[in-house]
Amino acid sequence: MSNRLYVPFAVVGAALIWFVGWPLLRTVGASSPRLLWQTLAEPQVGDAILLTFAASAAATVVALVLGVPLAYVLARADFPGKALIEAVIDLPVVVPHSAAGIALLMVFGRSGAVGRAFAALGVRFVSALPGIVIAMLFVSLAFLVNAARDGFRSVDPRLEAVARTLGATPWEAFWQVALPLAWRNILSGVIMMWARGLSEFGAVVILAYHPMVAPVLIFERFESYGLAYARPVATLVILISLFVFFLLRWVSRDATRH
Amino acid sequence: MPHATNAGALRLEEVRLRLGAFQVQSLSLEVAGGEYFVLLGPTGAGKTVLLETIAGLHRPESGRIWLDEEEITRWPPERRGIGVVYQDDALFPQWTVAENVAFGLAMQARSPWQRAFPWLGGRARRAAARGEAVREMLRLLRIEHLAHRTPAHLSGGEQQRVALARALVVRPRVLLLDEPLSALDPQRREDLRQELRRLHQQLGTTVIHVTHDFEEAVALGQRIAVLRQGQIEQVGTPEAVFRHPATPFVAEFVGTRNIFPAWAEPREDGLAVLRLQGLTVVAPTPLRGPVHVAVRPEDIVLSRVALASSLRNTFAGQVIALEPRGALTYVTVAVPTPQAAALPFVAAVTARALDDLVLQPGEQVFLGFKASGVHVF
Numbered sequence: 001m002s003n004r005l006y007v008p009f010a011v012v013g014a015a016l017i018w019f020v021g022w023p024l025l026r027t028v029g030a031s032s033p034r035l036l037w038q039t040l041a042e043p044q045v046g047d048a049i050l051l052t053f054a055a056s057a058a059a060t061v062v063a064l065v066l067g068v069p070l071a072y073v074l075a076r077a078d079f080p081g082k083a084l085i086e087a088v089i090d091l092p093v094v095v096p097h098s099a100a101g102i103a104l105l106m107v108f109g110r111s112g113a114v115g116r117a118f119a120a121l122g123v124r125f126v127s128a129l130p131g132i133v134i135a136m137l138f139v140s141l142a143f144l145v146n147a148a149r150d151g152f153r154s155v156d157p158r159l160e161a162v163a164r165t166l167g168a169t170p171w172e173a174f175w176q177v178a179l180p181l182a183w184r185n186i187l188s189g190v191i192m193m194w195a196r197g198l199s200e201f202g203a204v205v206i207l208a209y210h211p212m213v214a215p216v217l218i219f220e221r222f223e224s225y226g227l228a229y230a231r232p233v234a235t236l237v238i239l240i241s242l243f244v245f246f247l248l249r250w251v252s253r254d255a256t257r258h
Numbered sequence: 259m260p261h262a263t264n265a266g267a268l269r270l271e272e273v274r275l276r277l278g279a280f281q282v283q284s285l286s287l288e289v290a291g292g293e294y295f296v297l298l299g300p301t302g303a304g305k306t307v308l309l310e311t312i313a314g315l316h317r318p319e320s321g322r323i324w325l326d327e328e329e330i331t332r333w334p335p336e337r338r339g340i341g342v343v344y345q346d347d348a349l350f351p352q353w354t355v356a357e358n359v360a361f362g363l364a365m366q367a368r369s370p371w372q373r374a375f376p377w378l379g380g381r382a383r384r385a386a387a388r389g390e391a392v393r394e395m396l397r398l399l400r401i402e403h404l405a406h407r408t409p410a411h412l413s414g415g416e417q418q419r420v421a422l423a424r425a426l427v428v429r430p431r432v433l434l435l436d437e438p439l440s441a442l443d444p445q446r447r448e449d450l451r452q453e454l455r456r457l458h459q460q461l462g463t464t465v466i467h468v469t470h471d472f473e474e475a476v477a478l479g480q481r482i483a484v485l486r487q488g489q490i491e492q493v494g495t496p497e498a499v500f501r502h503p504a505t506p507f508v509a510e511f512v513g514t515r516n517i518f519p520a521w522a523e524p525r526e527d528g529l530a531v532l533r534l535q536g537l538t539v540v541a542p543t544p545l546r547g548p549v550h551v552a553v554r555p556e557d558i559v560l561s562r563v564a565l566a567s568s569l570r571n572t573f574a575g576q577v578i579a580l581e582p583r584g585a586l587t588y589v590t591v592a593v594p595t596p597q598a599a600a601l602p603f604v605a606a607v608t609a610r611a612l613d614d615l616v617l618q619p620g621e622q623v624f625l626g627f628k629a630s631g632v633h634v635f
Contacts, residue, residue: 158348161315164335165342166428167365168376175376176361180352 024238031235039232045217049236052213055129056197059136060144060190067145068186072178074145075152089146092139100138101206108134108207131207136197143196147189151182188252195244198237265326266431266464267291268312273321277307282488284321289432289466291326294458296479297468298499300511304488305468309434312466313340325431336365340432341425346441348421349409353383355420356405359395360386362428395427398457415446419453426461435467439474448635451477472512476500476550477635484508496550501602516553516603522546522634529629536596540570541632549634555588557631558605560615561624569626575603577621587612591625 031039039045074086092100108115108125115125125131155178163173179186201215209216214237222230270287282304289295297305310316312323314335323331330338350358364383372379386392387405396402399419409417418438425433438454439447455478458465469475475482476496483493484507492504500517503509520532522545532539532551539551559565565572575593582588587607592600603625607615617623 156347158344159350161310161313161335162342162344162348162424163350163361164315165313165338165340165430166362166424167336168361169334169336169373172365172373172376172379176379177350 024242027231027235027238031232035232036236036239040236044212045214045233045236048212048214048217048233049240051129051132051211052198052215055132055213056136056140056194056200058129058133059140059197060194062133062137063141063144063193064186064190067141068148068179071145071148072152072174074149075155076157089142093142097139097200097202098206101135101203104131104134104138104203105207125207127208127210129208129211132204132211132213135203135207136200139200139203140193140196144186144189144193147192148182148186151185151189152178154185155181184251188248191244191248191251195241195248198244199241265291267324267326268432268464268466269324270312271322271324273311273318273323275307275311275316275318275321277316280304280307280488282308282318285488285490287483287490287493289464291464292462294465294467294478294480296475296482297466297485298470298472298475298479298482298511299468299485300470302487303470303485305470305485306436308485308488309342309436309466309468312432313342313434314338339428339430340434341428341430342434343418343421343425343436343438345437346414346417349412349417349424351409354387354406354408355401355412356387356392356396357383358409358420359392359423359427360384360389362424363389363391366428391427395423398426398460399423399453413446414442415450418442418450422453422457426457426463430463432464432466435465437469438467440469440471451635454478472500472515473550473552473633473635476517484511486511516551516555516558518551518601520549520551520634522549530634532632532634534595535599535601537573537593537601539632540629541634542629543634545634552633552635553603553627553631554633555604555606556586558603558625558627560589560591560605560607560611560617561626562615563624565624565626568628570629571632572624572626573603574622574624575600577617577619577623578602579619580617585609589617589623591623593625 040049074082095103105126106112108118108131110116110119110126118125118130123130125134159177159181160173163177164170168176199215200213201219204213205216205219212220214233218230218233218237221233268289270285272284272286273282274284275282285308297308299305307316311318314330314333314337318331321331322329325338325340350361353361360383363386364379367386368379368382372382393402393405396405399422401416401419401423404412404416404420409420412420422438435454439450442450451474454465454467467478479496481494482496482499484491484499486507492499492508496517497519499508500512500515503512518534520534520539522530522532522543524530524544524546528542529540530543530545532541532549534551541551543549559569573593575591577589578592579590580587581590585608587609589605589607591603591605593603594600605625615623
């Protein structure tokens with residue numbers, strides 16, 4: 001349907017698209033491939049990027065193991081307090097992430113009860129990999145849990161019922177029917193969560209300035225040496241994020257077609 | 259009931275259940291082994307919930323469920339051996355037809371190891387899908403050629419056949435059918451109805467079939483239970499239910515109908531001769547053998563004198579009852595037959611026609627209806 005409003009509205013909208021696209025393009029274009037390669041070869045930069053990937057992947061695995069069963073319950077069962085639980089999952093998205101970092105520090109820090117318990121086992125959160133992982137987990141688990149819940153919700157419960165009447169236990173019906181059919185949604189949740197974890201700065205920087213993840217490294221270089229030093233790292237991180245983002249779009253497009 | 263085998267007898271004793279806003283107060287029901295039993299009721303009467311309770315998918319609040327002298331009230335569905343076929347769209351969409359049918363067999367054959375780690379089950383299922391048992395069941399349902407398709411590429415009728423094959427391949431003790439024909443167009447519905455009758459005769463499985471369609475109930479059911487808001491209003495043979503409705507609700511739901519068992523013999527001209535206790539009725543149908551004949555009361559014409567020959571089916575009878583209902587009066591006419599009892603036909607007559615006829619109970623009257631006004635099923 002053609003509409004005379006489309007053209008003026010598109011012109012207004014173009015300003016917004018420019019606002020998002022141009023700074024990103026500008027950053028990517030400002031560094032030569034050679035410089036990017038050199039930057040990547042710097043041990044500090046390479047380590048930071050690998051650490052970011054690994055920590056976010058670890059957070060995603062934790063959310064997968066703990067969050068997918070939860071998502072299944074939320075999709076299938078009705079119980080008092082369900083709305084509250086769903087709100088709790090979404091909460092980290094609205095809390096400022098630096099505040100989330102403070103909150104985590106209070107529980108998992110050296111003076112927190114959980115922090116002390118883990119310290120007894122030799123696990124330290126402050127200024128350590130586990131701290132980065134829980135910070136990322138905290139701020140990004142909603143993406144995975146919500147995607148998985150929507151995935152399970154889209155699976156007809158009668159399919160599992162039929163599987164039960166054909167001899168499957170609930171555990172088997174979950175693995176053979178519910179999970180394969182919700183898998184695309186879960187996968188797109190995994191990628192979304194992982195990407196969100198990669199980009200986390202606020203919560204991570206409070207729990208662990210060191211070892212340095214990529215966003216913290218950008219911040220530090222900018223603070224200490226200025227724009228010219230921060231930019232190549234920023235460019236690398238943006239390129240990697242774009243790659244992850246397109247991967248996500250590709251997977252979820254496949255999901256809708258399926 | 260007719261079947262010699264007694265396996266698959268099901269008994270519900272004062273079953274009480276609650277699911278959301280829906281409630282069943284206290285329901286008792288007995289289905290004989292090998293019987294084709296129909297649960298008939300309007301939408302919202304709780305038929306699906308009742309079926310799912312029998313299958314073990316809901317736990318009743320109180321009461322007991324027995325299967326062949328074993329109490330199964332607290333058994334999980336996977337232990338009961340009770341199969342379910344839903345109205346539509348309940349095939350496993352990620353698997354082929356053969357794998358759908360093989361699922362139950364793979365479940366029966368699995369090891370404790372596979373039970374604990376179900377993600378290993380794919381190979382066993384695919385192996386079972388190539389097996390003879392699956393092929394035989396597909397052949398029985400006449401869907402061999404669909405074995406390698408996925409459910410998205412099947413018509414509604416084909417999907418229902420696959421669902422039946424999937425449920426039957428494990429030889430269930432009881433087969434539950436939840437409105438299995440409702441999503442189909444009339445032609446497919448008739449085909450599958452015959453298929454259900456044939457399968458039941460061939461396999462002798464106890465069937466509990468849920469429907470809101472009275473004709474379907476009469477065509478298939480050896481006995482019918484009429485359900486209303488989770489309560490059973492009447493249980494009996496199809497004849498008993500429509501001939502002697504126990505409650506006003508049953509009478510209303512079943513409607514005032516002329517439904518008679520008959521024997522059909524097709525003729526050359528597309529019409530068939532139907533014998534109703536020795537009376538001969540002509541109607542268009544390709545069916546042969548035992549059928550049911552239905553004539554709407556509105557399609558029956560009454561007259562004091564012999565009727566014009568344009569009506570294929572005319573009979574003489576005696577008025578036995580007049581029942582005014584709104585704008586119409588329902589006149590029951592007993593038509594004597596060569597065999598024992600007279601057949602009661604009900605005709606709906608407008609007030610004006612009634613004035614012209616001046617009918618009284620006990621009077622002789624002629625009734626007639628067109629061949630096209632006879633519904634055979």
